[in-house]
Amino acid sequence: MNLNTPAFSTFVHDGLHLAFFDEGDRSAIPVLLIHGFASTANVNWVNPGWLKTLGEAGYRVIAIDNRGHGASDKPHDAEAYRPWIMADDAVALLDHLDISEANVMGYSMGARISAFLALAHPERVRSLVFGGLGIGMTDGVGDWDPIADALLAPSLDQVTHPRGQMFRAFAEQTKSDRVALAACIRGSRDLISREDMATIAAPALIGVGTKDDIAGSPQELADIMPNAVALDIPNRDHMLAVGDRVFKKAVLEFYERVAG
Template identity: 75%
Template sequence: MNLNAPAFSTFSHDGLSLSYLDEGNPAGDPVLLIHGFASSATVNWVHPGWVKTLGDAGYRVIAMDNRGHGGSDKPTDPDAYRPWVMAADSVALLDHLRIPAAHLFGYSMGARISVFAALNDPDRVRSLVLGGLGIGMTDGVGDWDPIADALLAPSLESVSHDRGRMFRAFADQTKSDKQALAACIRGSRDLVERSDMGKIDVPTLIGVGTKDDIAGSPQ
């Protein structure tokens, strides 16, 4: 086992092959890590050291590449990326690994997916850590159509929208499937009603960076 360069496996759900890692202590409390938009399990969780840190602390560490990302299949229909659909992928991974319930740690889009998992399958979620998404969970985080347009533009040089340029440059750097990412950003933006947030009764920690201009306040 190498927590700095873990091995990935695949499982099938909803007609897709989805990539995941399963590291750390097999007998430890399971933590499922769910990455953000245009990223991957490797970029969000392996390279920054989360997999190693949690594994060293005795946890069983599971992380998947969301559909459209990393080593997972990449549909191009926006409806394939509705957050409850992606939440079902995460629960299906727990089924595949025969894990009754896990702690969910989601970042940005992964935080939204984690909340939908907690609302739709509350018995599968032991606690939540939501990073990089605060009040934007319920109030939205701005206009994402320019980002989809930027991802489909002929080149980075032809993109003038600042946030669009940022995501396009990142997608180019990670050699991502930009058509799939454009579908994802168009399909995964459903908001959570504030009344539904109040239905979550597991321990929940929300963390937002002080210079994050997308996530909104964690309060």
């Protein structure tokens, strides 16, 4: 297993070439990682040390570059980014790898995709980890249209919206297709009703930074779900919580309890 620079492969689904890595013993328990908006498998899972953490714990670690991101194809139509469509991409990857069920972990938008995956294909999900998204899953996370506007602005200097500035700078740092990301942020914000969240029976861990002003309460979301626990990630905001050691430790302990 290469814990630093995994080799990416591609598969075709829904007419798109989608990139992924698959590291570790093929007979080990699989963990499927789904990254957040404007990120990539490398940025979300390799650079913050998740591949190393999970790999050293003996898991098979799989991560997809969501459509519109990383090395995957990047449609410019917002309708291509509905979260249930991206959830189907993830299921198609499991099919491609002949994996019947996996522990599914998503961060931010990836958590939303993971929830849609669990609703549509509960038999494929051994457990769920939602990072960076709490009750915002059902109640919304505010107005994100300024994010799309910021991504399409002629330059970062012309962006005045604080969250827009943050995501525009991040998109430039990752050399992303900003038109595709603007389409993604417009198409991927569908909410899940509280009634539907209450039907997700898989064991779930919901981790949110205590300084995260996007995600909403992890405890409120856990209270809706029949088999979920909440985790406060101390003194971390939305961008920094993903790689926090408290989060990693909690995930490993969660997997030891429920996902073996």
